[in-house]
Amino acid sequence: MKLEQNRIYIKDIQFGDVTAVNNGILTVNKEEMINFLKEDPKVKDVKLDIARPGEKTRIIPVKDVIEPRVKISGGKGFSGVTQTTTQLGDGIVNILYGAAIVTVGDIVGFQEGVVDMWGEGAKYTPFSKTFNLVVDIEPAEGLEPHMHETTVRMAGLKAAEFVGEAGRDAKIDETLTYDIGNIDEETKKYPNLPKVLYVEMLISQGLLHDGYIYGVNSQLILPTLLHPNEEIDGAVISGNCVAACDKITTYQHQNNSAILDLYAEHGKTINFIGVIITPELTTLQGKFRSCDYTAKLCKTLGANGVIVSEEGYGNPDSDLLMICKRLETAGIKTVLITDECSGWDGASQPLADTTPEAVAVVSGGNVSHVVTMGPADKVIGNDKAIATLSGGWEGCLEADGSLKCELNAVIGATSEIGFHYCTAREY
Amino acid sequence: MNKINDFSIVTNNPIVKEKYSQVIFVDGGFEDVLIKTRDLVHSGHELINHPLGASIRMFFSPYRSIIVSSKSTELVDNEHVSIMESSIISYRKQMENRMPDIVNSQDYAIIDSELLDSSVEEMKRFYN
Amino acid sequence: MYKILYYVNQFFGQIGGEDKAGIEPEFHQKSIGPAMGFGVQVKGQAEVIGTLICGDNYFNENREAALEYIMNVIKEQKPDMVVAGPAFNAGRYGMACAGVTVAVQEQLGLPVLTGMYEENPGVDACKTKVYVVKTGNSAAAMKDALPVMGKLALKLLKGEEIGKPAEEGYLPQGRRLTVIADERGSKRAVDMLVARLYDKPFETELPMPVFDRVTPAAAIKDLSKATIALVTTGGIVPHGNPDRIQSASAQKWGKYDVSKIDELKGDYYTIHGGYDPVYANEKPDRVAPLDLLKEYEKEGVIGKVFEYFYTTTGTGTAVGNSIKFGTEIGKELKEAGVDGVILTST
Numbered sequence: 001m002k003l004e005q006n007r008i009y010i011k012d013i014q015f016g017d018v019t020a021v022n023n024g025i026l027t028v029n030k031e032e033m034i035n036f037l038k039e040d041p042k043v044k045d046v047k048l049d050i051a052r053p054g055e056k057t058r059i060i061p062v063k064d065v066i067e068p069r070v071k072i073s074g075g076k077g078f079s080g081v082t083q084t085t086t087q088l089g090d091g092i093v094n095i096l097y098g099a100a101i102v103t104v105g106d107i108v109g110f111q112e113g114v115v116d117m118w119g120e121g122a123k124y125t126p127f128s129k130t131f132n133l134v135v136d137i138e139p140a141e142g143l144e145p146h147m148h149e150t151t152v153r154m155a156g157l158k159a160a161e162f163v164g165e166a167g168r169d170a171k172i173d174e175t176l177t178y179d180i181g182n183i184d185e186e187t188k189k190y191p192n193l194p195k196v197l198y199v200e201m202l203i204s205q206g207l208l209h210d211g212y213i214y215g216v217n218s219q220l221i222l223p224t225l226l227h228p229n230e231e232i233d234g235a236v237i238s239g240n241c242v243a244a245c246d247k248i249t250t251y252q253h254q255n256n257s258a259i260l261d262l263y264a265e266h267g268k269t270i271n272f273i274g275v276i277i278t279p280e281l282t283t284l285q286g287k288f289r290s291c292d293y294t295a296k297l298c299k300t301l302g303a304n305g306v307i308v309s310e311e312g313y314g315n316p317d318s319d320l321l322m323i324c325k326r327l328e329t330a331g332i333k334t335v336l337i338t339d340e341c342s343g344w345d346g347a348s349q350p351l352a353d354t355t356p357e358a359v360a361v362v363s364g365g366n367v368s369h370v371v372t373m374g375p376a377d378k379v380i381g382n383d384k385a386i387a388t389l390s391g392g393w394e395g396c397l398e399a400d401g402s403l404k405c406e407l408n409a410v411i412g413a414t415s416e417i418g419f420h421y422c423t424a425r426e427y
Numbered sequence: 428m429n430k431i432n433d434f435s436i437v438t439n440n441p442i443v444k445e446k447y448s449q450v451i452f453v454d455g456g457f458e459d460v461l462i463k464t465r466d467l468v469h470s471g472h473e474l475i476n477h478p479l480g481a482s483i484r485m486f487f488s489p490y491r492s493i494i495v496s497s498k499s500t501e502l503v504d505n506e507h508v509s510i511m512e513s514s515i516i517s518y519r520k521q522m523e524n525r526m527p528d529i530v531n532s533q534d535y536a537i538i539d540s541e542l543l544d545s546s547v548e549e550m551k552r553f554y555n
Numbered sequence: 556m557y558k559i560l561y562y563v564n565q566f567f568g569q570i571g572g573e574d575k576a577g578i579e580p581e582f583h584q585k586s587i588g589p590a591m592g593f594g595v596q597v598k599g600q601a602e603v604i605g606t607l608i609c610g611d612n613y614f615n616e617n618r619e620a621a622l623e624y625i626m627n628v629i630k631e632q633k634p635d636m637v638v639a640g641p642a643f644n645a646g647r648y649g650m651a652c653a654g655v656t657v658a659v660q661e662q663l664g665l666p667v668l669t670g671m672y673e674e675n676p677g678v679d680a681c682k683t684k685v686y687v688v689k690t691g692n693s694a695a696a697m698k699d700a701l702p703v704m705g706k707l708a709l710k711l712l713k714g715e716e717i718g719k720p721a722e723e724g725y726l727p728q729g730r731r732l733t734v735i736a737d738e739r740g741s742k743r744a745v746d747m748l749v750a751r752l753y754d755k756p757f758e759t760e761l762p763m764p765v766f767d768r769v770t771p772a773a774a775i776k777d778l779s780k781a782t783i784a785l786v787t788t789g790g791i792v793p794h795g796n797p798d799r800i801q802s803a804s805a806q807k808w809g810k811y812d813v814s815k816i817d818e819l820k821g822d823y824y825t826i827h828g829g830y831d832p833v834y835a836n837e838k839p840d841r842v843a844p845l846d847l848l849k850e851y852e853k854e855g856v857i858g859k860v861f862e863y864f865y866t867t868t869g870t871g872t873a874v875g876n877s878i879k880f881g882t883e884i885g886k887e888l889k890e891a892g893v894d895g896v897i898l899t900s901t
Contacts, residue, residue, distance in 0.1 A: 108534035110484060123735065145537060194752045203481045206545030207538060219545065243482030257741035269749045282476045282546040283494075284507070285553045305752045307744050314485065314517070315477035318510070333751040335744045340761060341483065341521060346731040347683065348520045353513060354763050360751055361761040362744040367483050368521075369733035388531065407733065408483045418740025423760055424731040425719060 007097035021170040058376035062113035066160035080215030089229035094167035103156035104381035113244035121373035194304035204279035210239035295326035339364035339414035364414035365422030438492035471499035474507040557601035561590035562639035568608030580609035596705025611647035641670030649677020676873030781894035784861035788869030789842035790827025802828035808867035818846035829870030
């Protein structure tokens with residue numbers, strides 16, 4: 001597959017008369033966009049706001065982050081979700097690089113997910129560096145929780161497509177080409193390079209705990225093989241709202257750093273042959289089946305090395321280590337990406353589960369690490385969510401209005417696809 | 428477990444208690460549900476779904492529902508015992524400095540019930 | 556100029572060897588032994604204002620009395636920091652350095668520092684709480700240890716940020732701190748995988764804990780003919796603690812003839828420092844159930860209760876010592892033809 005990503009560098013977002021990009025400034029026609037999103041009768045109201053890097057702005061509770069793009073050729077936007085089903089991974093896509101659609105909206109009261117655009121908090125989230133168009137969606141009254149979640153998820157994706165259209169005729173600043181042929185061709189090209197697969201685990205457990213591939217709920221799949229280009233072209237989206245620090249937002253699927261960093265080594269030190277999406281199920285039987293099937297796919301495809309990334313903490317640790325055990329036992333060299341929960345003082349056993357086969361592990365940091373974030377000048381979203389964020393323990397709100405929270409609440413802080421820079425080191 | 432209806436739900440969630448007939452109701456917190464389930468697993472009940480949630484946030488839930496086989500056998504599954512014990516250790520570690528998020532109890536009860544429904548659906552794809 | 560108080564044992568305090576290990580703590584308002592060499596390392600910024608010397612046996616057997624004296628001296632002298640050792644691989648000295656530094660840090664809140672060989676049992680007793688500089692296993696390593704200790708001591712005094720264990724020369728404390736790395740996680744993962752694929756060295760960011768697993772012995776076929784021994788780490792000893800087993804961080808174990816009694820109640824009590832002793836003292840069989848074993852013996856459920864009861868204290872006891880005690884006790888039991896053991900902890 002061959003995918004050309006045209007980047008249009010975005011240096012600011014402003015509201016204006018037209019939705020367009022000029023000289024790196026993205027203007028958005030507020031009314032048009034709100035009306036477009038309100039075409040869905042389940043959307044009662046939409047509020048739009050802008051958060052720029054460095055501003056003393058706090059966004060909470062963040063549901064999803066999506067990169068605005070427009071497909072120029074080779075399929076359509078979020079295939080099987082907002083658009084009819086088409087094959088993704090080939091063709092040309094224009095990207096408003098540096099901009100992000102951030103959806104907020106509390107489906108349940110305990111949602112967290114904070115993005116601070118400045119100061120200490122900004123260090124811990126990758127989305128403090130993007131120009132964020134924040135879409136606050138208020139659904140129609142009386143929607144049951146599943147429909148509520150779907151409404152907010154769809155509105156976010158549509159918003160990204162609406163804004164992405166502005167990139168159709170904009171001036172392109174940079175073009176990146178992602179081109180990997182079929183396994184046979186690539187192996188002929190690089191006969192001596194070790195074959196590498198990337199296994200991406202997705203929370204697949206029900207309401208607020210779901211992921212979708214071409215619109216298919218991952219609860220219903222056996223582990224499945226994707227060409228790397230499909231995921232970075234929008235085939236995988238997030239329906240996960242509760243694991244703020246280590247959930248994979250749609251933006252992070254579109255820009256999956258594990259895929260991109262493996263791509264960078266393709267043809268140099270490795271032969272990157274594909275991506276396997278593995279559901280993290282809830283039943284023990286389901287976990288065994290997914291893990292066996294994942295290991296079988298890796299073996300069948302002749303992988304020499306595999307990177308496995310997790311999503312979440314708790315029961316998914318079991319899947320991560322079971323996959324690792326099966327791969328290492330089969331002689332496949334495996335590197336895991338996870339995060340850890342080693343308590344406030346960092347002195348506890350970091351994982352919910354352990355296995356001696358996990359000899360090569362990358363840590364995205366301690367989800368219980370406590371950070372102090374200064375008072376914001378402006379809060380976009382729901383003030384009350386801050387109470388949830390800071391609730392549950394003593395001494396979290398300081399006299400000067402700054403608040404202490406665990407990294408757990410910060411979007412993307414301990415990313416288990418390795419999207420961010422945090423790690424934990426033993427001292 | 429042989430048949431799809433041979434399961435019981437250990438829960439402290441009032442919504443689940445209303446919704447399902449085969450409930451072992453625990454009058455207590457998340458940890459009490461874990462301990463009750465552990466005791467059942469120690470006495471030969473099969474553990475059907477993982478006792479922990481998939482994110483730190485769900486550790487703060489006041490409610491939890493776990494599925495076990497309704498019948499016990501002579502054979503205690505050591506793997507299941509070990510999952511239960513390590514989950515209790517994880518839970519206690521996680522809650523060392525935190526309290527259950529009581530303010531949002533009602534929402535947690537709904538989500539716990541929804542996640543349980545998903546687990547039951549998933550289970551039906553194995554036992555039929 | 557920062558003021559440092561130094562702690563050494565009888566040997567490094569130049570009083571004497573093993574024959575002087577029982578001496579009570581004493582204080583000298585000058586630098587003695589390693590305190591002199593240490594003073595050179597911090598010269599110009601800090602000075603050693605005095606040296607505390609205590610016999611290793613005295614400290615370990617009279618911990619409370621020793622610490623009381625030491626704490627009083629520290630309160631009077633008002634140093635900015637207390638440095639102990641280095642103890643290298645000397646176990647009792649290591650335990651004393653651990654005891655002093657932990658107590659000073661916890662009770663007085665002063666910065667402290669010690670140094671030990673990584674296998675010294677004192678390491679486990681304090682490394683999660685205080686900085687322990689990694690040293691060689693004998694006093695020959697003194698000249699390498701003191702500069703590292705001096706440098707780290709100054710950093711601690713000044714409240715400077717302490718770097719990674721390998722950079723600063725201290726033993727890892729088992730605390731995992733979140734930091735921002737130079738490369739994103741996925742890049743680090745790809746680099747790690749490429750290193751593995753090309754058989755190059757790599758370092759995991761999350762070492763899995765190593766559990767010491769013991770293969771269970773075969774089941775006893777006929778319990779009614781078996782000799783069963785009772786062993787505990789619950790600190791149950793005869794009244795008066797005749798072997799002076801430590802109430803924490805045990806250095807030894809004891810064995811006592813129980814062939815003529817039906818229960819531990821009456822003759823035994825607990826010296827364990829890690830739990831509320833009220834219920835154990837009421838009836839020590841609650842910790843080590845000799846009463847039930849004797850009943851089983853009478854009923855014929857088991858063949859015989861082994862004539863000796865083995866005991867030590869589990870709390871704070873170094874893994875190295877635990878392995879040693881277990882091996883020694885196990886050897887005796889095996890040679891005596893014991894078939895099974897009830898091992899209780901608290």
